Amino acid sequence: MLREPDCIFCKLVAAEIPAAVVYENDALIAFLDNGPLADGHLLITPREHFERLSDVPPDTCALLARAMPLLVRAMSEVVSSPGCNVLLNDGKVAGQEVPHVHFHLIPRRENDSLGYRWSAQTYAEGRAASIAMAYQKAIREAID
Amino acid sequence: MLREPDCIFCKLVAAEIPAAVVYENDALIAFLDNGPLADGHLLITPREHFERLSDVPPDTCALLARAMPLLVRAMSEVVSSPGCNVLLNDGKVAGQEVPHVHFHLIPRRENDSLGYRWSAQTYAEGRAASIAMAYQKAIREAID
Numbered sequence: 001m002l003r004e005p006d007c008i009f010c011k012l013v014a015a016e017i018p019a020a021v022v023y024e025n026d027a028l029i030a031f032l033d034n035g036p037l038a039d040g041h042l043l044i045t046p047r048e049h050f051e052r053l054s055d056v057p058p059d060t061c062a063l064l065a066r067a068m069p070l071l072v073r074a075m076s077e078v079v080s081s082p083g084c085n086v087l088l089n090d091g092k093v094a095g096q097e098v099p100h101v102h103f104h105l106i107p108r109r110e111n112d113s114l115g116y117r118w119s120a121q122t123y124a125e126g127r128a129a130s131i132a133m134a135y136q137k138a139i140r141e142a143i144d
Numbered sequence: 145m146l147r148e149p150d151c152i153f154c155k156l157v158a159a160e161i162p163a164a165v166v167y168e169n170d171a172l173i174a175f176l177d178n179g180p181l182a183d184g185h186l187l188i189t190p191r192e193h194f195e196r197l198s199d200v201p202p203d204t205c206a207l208l209a210r211a212m213p214l215l216v217r218a219m220s221e222v223v224s225s226p227g228c229n230v231l232l233n234d235g236k237v238a239g240q241e242v243p244h245v246h247f248h249l250i251p252r253r254e255n256d257s258l259g260y261r262w263s264a265q266t267y268a269e270g271r272a273a274s275i276a277m278a279y280q281k282a283i284r285e286a287i288d
Binding site: 023039070078082083128129132 | 164165166167175176178179180181182183184186197198199200201202203205206207208209210211212213214215216217218219220221222223226227228229230231232233234235236237238239240247252253254257258259260261262263264265266267271272273275276278279280282283286287
């Protein structure tokens with residue numbers, strides 16, 4: 001199993017530093033973010049060290065998400081939140097602070113001043129079709 | 145398979161309305177958000193209709209995430225983005241606009257003015273431990 005000696009989440013997985021763990025299995029641990037954006041804010045991280053989402057084996061990524069319905073049901077029960085955001089910051093430019101991939105589960109309420117900065121654009125004529133074709137090509141080449 | 149007659153994503157899955165699909169398999173389709181936050185912004189949605197994350201069968205949730213590493217690698221190739229955010233808005237209070245569960249994959253760059261509104265708190269003495277115990281209890285009861 002990949003492990004990075006100086007990684008805070010690897011230490012946390014190994015119980016070398018304390019964490020408020022709420023759920024764990026062979027693939028992952030889920031624990032309270034100790035700098036929460038809201039009461040009950042959870043993190044889900046693989047036991048194994050991967051820095052970026054693109055590094056994570058598909059089956060490991062699947063196992064992380066497999067726990068989400070269970071965790072969001074527990075969240076709505078424990079902190080009575082009517083909604084939540086699932087968020088993964090992939091790369092420093094995207095806000096990733098700990099270089100060990102992790103999903104945030106952030107409880108949401110009315111007027112909580114959280115959320116994503118939303119400023120939707122529109123595609124110029126033909127642009128969406130050309131990007132979609134480029135995606136299809138990249139994905140086909142990756143799968144082949 | 146669950147389907148909601150008036151759901152825009154159910155119609156899109158059924159190809160009754162057009163979409164710039166970039167990838168699909170038995171469980172999901174991935175396509176360009178046509179009101180993108182950034183060039184190349186993708187959505188991943190299950191073929192079957194589920195409104196909330198808590199409604200999604202764990203295996204379906206796993207299949208959605210299984211495609212993420214492939215899609216983010218394609219994204220960094222197609223739009224040369226150094227990072228991305230994965231985001232799911234679960235519930236109206238969390239920003240969910242289409243009531244058919246979906247993950248956003250949002251390309252990120254330096255100074256793009258996107259990202260999550262971040263205002264971290266700290267837990268009062270004992271609060272994290274008591275929430276963690278409540279989570280453990282709720283999860284144990286859900287699993288049993």
